[in-house]
Amino acid sequence: MSLLMVTGEHYREAQYPDSVEITGVFAGYEMGDYYYAVFIDDEGFVQTAFPPGGATPGLDVFLFIHRGQRVVATVENRHFDLYEAGYQIVPVVVDVRTSEENYTDWYREICIEYGIEDSSEFHLLFGNPAVTEELFNVNEYLNGSGQ
DSSP states (O other), X not given: OOOXXXXXXXXXXXXXXXXXXXXXXXXXXXXXXXXXXXXEETTSOEEEEBOOOTTSTTHHHHHHHTTTSEEEEEEEXXXXXXXXXXXXXXXXXXXXXXXXXBHHHHHHHHHHHHTOOSHHHHHHHHOOHHHHSOOOOHHHHHTTSOO
16 A cells, blocks of 8 residues: 545545555655655555654654664554645554554653753753765666665
8 A cells, every 4th residue: 555645625535544654665755745744555555644743752863863764664544634735534543553662662762861951951962863874766776776
């Protein structure tokens, strides 16, 4: 199943599950109109979703720590009314786990270890990997010349 952003009036007609799981390799982040988390699923297909937001601080860093590794990402299809694009169903990463750890436990341990009390402190310490790290190039991957 490919995750698609459904825009405008078409979103009202489409039926999508509230959430899906993507199992595959986290390839990194790509820049289009927005930043996207890029996964190569077990069948070799590219799956994209929006990086997590404020409700899951540090999930973007957790993903990047596991770049190139097999993960299971829980993605919610959320409804947004965006000024520039109208109503949309947008896939958003809300949780990630590997065979050895999961985001929730990792984040709790990091906050204890570093004395982090809120998400702004976390990002001051760790930064934003979608901005500071090399981006994944989906077109190069699909053409066989990339990462």
